Every structure is written in C-alpha cells, then in structure tokens.
Amino acid sequence: MTAPTHQEPHGDSLGTRLNWLRAAVLGANDGIVSTAGIVVGVAGATSDRGALLTAGLAGLLAGSMSMASGEYVSVSTQRDSELAALAVERRELREQPEAELDELTDLLADRGLSRDVAREAAVQLTERDALRAHARVELGINPDELTNPWQAAGASFLAFTAGALLPLLAIVLPPPSARLWVTVVSVLLALTFTGWWSARLGAARPGRAMVRNVGGGALAMGVTYAAGSLLGAAGV
DSSP, X not given: OOOOOOOOOOSHXXXXXXXXXXXXXXXXXXXXXXXXXXXXXXXXXXXXXXXXXXXXXXXXXXXXXXXXHHHHHHHHHHHHHHHHHHHHHHHHHHHOXXXXXXXXXXXXXXXXXXXXXXXXXXXXXXXXXXXXXXXXXXXXXXXXXXXXXXXXXXXXXXXXXXXXXXXXXXHHSSOTTTHHHHHXXXXXXXXXXXXXXXXHHTTOOHHHHHHHHHHHHHHHHHHHHHHHHHHHHTTO
C-alpha cells in the first residue's frame, strides 16, 4: 500500500504568496477606510448624489494611483538592490572562488551543520549552481523570484480599487435617508473581515486585529463626518 504523499507547501514560494495576500488585504483595507472617510465627510456637508459620486471616484482614482506608483517605486528600488547584490556576488565568485567557498561553508556551519558536513554541502551546492547557493544562503534572495515592480503596482491598484468600491457604491446606491447608515454598517463589516483575514495571514489572534481595524475605520468616518457637517453648516 502506497503511503500518502505529504502535500504541505514549503519554501520561498509559500512566503511570497502569503506576502502578496497580506499586501492585497492591506491595500483593500486602505481603499475601504480612505474612500469611506471621503464620502462620509462629503455626506456630512451635502446629500447631493452627484457630489458624493464625484468625491468618491476622485478618492478612488487618486488613492489607487498613489498606491500603485508608491509600490512601483518601492519594489523597483528593492529589485535594483537585489540585482546589484547578485552582480557583486557573481564578480566575487569569478575573482575569488575559494574565498567564496569558505564563506559558504561558514554560513552553513553557522546554521548548525558540523564543519565537515558544511564543507561537503558547500562544495556540492557550488558545483550545482554557485550563484544560486550564495544568493539563497548569504543574501536571502531567490534569483528565480525577484520582485516585479509592475506586478506589485498592479496588485496594489486592484486591491485598493476593490476596497474603495464598497463605500462608493454604498453611499450612492441607497436612497438619501439610508445611505449614510448603509455605508457605515457595510464599511464596519468589511473592516471586520479584513481585520480577521490579515490576522489569519499573520498567524495572530483575530480579535484584537478586528477591534483595531473597526475602531480605526469608525474614527476616520466620525472625524470626516464631523468636519463635513461643520463645513456644511458654515455654508462652505
């Protein structure tokens, strides 16, 4: 009888996927909170559907483009650093291979291998792919999975947009008498979910994360609504 195959995922790809998921949840969360703050603030000053839609769309587009451009710049800088580090390692391997072999041996030994085993492992890894071995062990970089700035920018744009659509639709679709409460309730429910999901991705207890998330969103909407109400009462 064949033993069942162990299917638990391991390795850098799992960590990469979790990081992407966490970034997507946080991006959606930012879209929910920022757009909700805008539309609820405008709702404090006016009940005009056109004004609410214009403000919400402007906030959605400005926020999603800001998130995308910021992520692109950040990840581009990270990728440039990774490529520069790999170039240095490639040159060192070419110019001083023995010193690099000793360095790899020391790194493996520092991880708990005996000196003899570390040396043998370093030799085998070097013979197989020296640059990959040093990139993984010394630099913590997977040469096959370098960060992609365009992918990161697109993911941030989509995540923020998806989150921002909720308060935007919630404020413009219901009748005037219900739109504020529909928006507040839907936003708080969405923040409860994103708080729970972000905690799950981080292997943390969800209760505290949900309270922080909901509390922050409620505070943001309360402040902007108060500001909008004051401006509306002043005739601004």
